[in-house]
Structure formats: C-alpha cells, structure tokens
Amino acid sequence: MSTGLKIIVFSALCLIWSSTWIMIKVGLESAPPVTAAGLRFIIASIIIFAILIHRRIPLPRTRRFYGLSLYLGFFQMGIPYALVYWSEQHITSGLTSILFSTMPFTVAVLARMLLDDPLTLPKIAGIVIGTLGTTVIFWGSISASGSNSIWGICAALGSAFCASLSSVVVKRYARSYHPMASIFWPMLIGGTLLTIGGRLIETNRTVTWNLTTIGSILYLAVLGSVVAFGLYYWIIKHIDVTVLSYQTFIIPILACFIGWIFLRETVTINIAIGGGMILVGIALATFRFSRQKRSIRVGFQNGH
Numbered sequence: 001m002s003t004g005l006k007i008i009v010f011s012a013l014c015l016i017w018s019s020t021w022i023m024i025k026v027g028l029e030s031a032p033p034v035t036a037a038g039l040r041f042i043i044a045s046i047i048i049f050a051i052l053i054h055r056r057i058p059l060p061r062t063r064r065f066y067g068l069s070l071y072l073g074f075f076q077m078g079i080p081y082a083l084v085y086w087s088e089q090h091i092t093s094g095l096t097s098i099l100f101s102t103m104p105f106t107v108a109v110l111a112r113m114l115l116d117d118p119l120t121l122p123k124i125a126g127i128v129i130g131t132l133g134t135t136v137i138f139w140g141s142i143s144a145s146g147s148n149s150i151w152g153i154c155a156a157l158g159s160a161f162c163a164s165l166s167s168v169v170v171k172r173y174a175r176s177y178h179p180m181a182s183i184f185w186p187m188l189i190g191g192t193l194l195t196i197g198g199r200l201i202e203t204n205r206t207v208t209w210n211l212t213t214i215g216s217i218l219y220l221a222v223l224g225s226v227v228a229f230g231l232y233y234w235i236i237k238h239i240d241v242t243v244l245s246y247q248t249f250i251i252p253i254l255a256c257f258i259g260w261i262f263l264r265e266t267v268t269i270n271i272a273i274g275g276g277m278i279l280v281g282i283a284l285a286t287f288r289f290s291r292q293k294r295s296i297r298v299g300f301q302n303g304h
Helices: 003-027 033-054 063-087 093-100 103-114 121-137 150-173 179-201 211-235 241-245 247-262 269-286
Strands: 287-289 296-298
Touching: 003 033, 003 211, 003 247, 033 063, 033 179, 033 211, 063 093, 063 150, 063 179, 093 121, 093 150, 103 121, 103 150, 103 241, 103 247, 121 247, 121 269, 150 241, 179 211, 241 247, 241 269, 247 269, 269 287
Parallel strands: none
Antiparallel strands: 287 296
C-alpha cells in the first residue's frame, strides 16, 4: 500500500471531519444536538446496510464480531458523542477541543500497552507540542467557561478516553473485517442510544424540519459518517494508530479556516501561532530520522 494513498485518505478524513463542525453548528439552530446526532447515525446505518446488500458484503455472525460491534456502538458512537455534546452545555467548544487534544497521548499510551507500539521521545514531544498548539488556538475562549464547569471538563475527558480506547480496539480486533461491515452495527446501536437519550434529556426542544435541518443531518450522515468512518476503518489497518489520532490536532485548524471562509469567523494570530506549533509537533512525532543512508522515514509507512 503506497504512502501517498495513505496520506490522501488521512487528509480527506481531516477535511471531512473539519467540515462537520460547521454543519453541526448550522444544524443546532433547528435541532437539539443529541437527537440530531442519533438521527445522523441511524440514517448512516440505513445507507451502510444498502451498500452491504448492493455489494454483497457479508456481516460476520460470530460472537467476537457481535461483541466488538456492541462495544463500539456504546464506546465509539454512543457515549463519546453524548458526553462531548453534553460537555459543551457547560464549557466552551474551545476548551472542549483542548481537552480532546489529549487524545493522541492517550492513544499512544494505550497502543504501547495493548499493541506493543513504540512510545518514543520524539513522539511524546510532538504530542506535547501539538497539545500546546491547540491550547494557544483556543486560549481566548477558556475564560468563557463558568466556575462550575468541572463536570463538563470530566465529560470531555471521558469522551476523549472512550474515543482513544475505541481506536486501539478497532486497530487490534477489526483488522479482518470489511470496513462497511465493521461500522454497520456500531452506527445503528450508537444512533439508537443517542436518539433515545436525546428524547429523554432534550424534552424542552423539538426538531424543526426545514431544508437547513435536513441538509445538515444528511451531510453529517453521508459524508461525516458513512464516508468518513469507512475511510477511518480502512486506514487504521494500514498506519500507526497514534499517527491517525493526530487528526485531533489538525481538525481544529481546518475547522477555523472553514468557519472563516463560510461563516466569516475571525482568524486570529493565536490560530496562526497555534497552527504552526501543531504542524511542528506532528512533523516531530511522525518523521523519524534513520541511522542508515535512507535519511527520513515517515510514520505513514508504519502499518503495525
């Protein structure tokens, strides 16, 4: 598998998931967040099921596959999304992004424990620099969080931990399954949990069905879920799971620029400085100098 193809898929993932922030923001004007997330995943699971039938991709009927699907339905699709949406009711989206930027370090530690992946000093240093860069980008919004935001912080960290552990679990146990087969049950389970949870905790809000609502949910279902998670489950088989988690650093940068282009949001000097730090951190953690005459090896070449 060529390194170029892996970089293209990784870049596409970052771009798609960066654009989902703006679509979520647009959709929140007419739909409560948890309910909208549930509908997004249910629609995505229906589309995936149609793809499975059309391409005649079998769904494994083993206890291991069902156990993995149930786990990912709760801890990759359901609980993390509920926690991150809930946390943003108590802390700013900027602080949430900073807390979520701890994910690469958590993934690196879990990958060392469960996958025996190397945890090198350059990798640790790159992750620290990337986290500091994210902090610089969103520094101005930290003070906007209230004094009673401890539960929001815990929820965001809990979501990041669930997402980190799920990435390592997918890397270890989903390698032998087709990406579309792997995400069908988790999407359906997660979507059902979120929809039910939304109806229970968002009783004071209803969905206003208009073109904006339908368009945002369909965009998130098709591109943000079916395409993005399909690419994610494919690429995680071919590159270092920690390298894949660096998208947590890149997505806020792209989301800021997409917001600047389409919503006329301000691009500050903090974004420029923080973005530069993130790129330096990723380069430090990803590019490894070789003692042999092959001067540089790229982390995308490591399929572990």
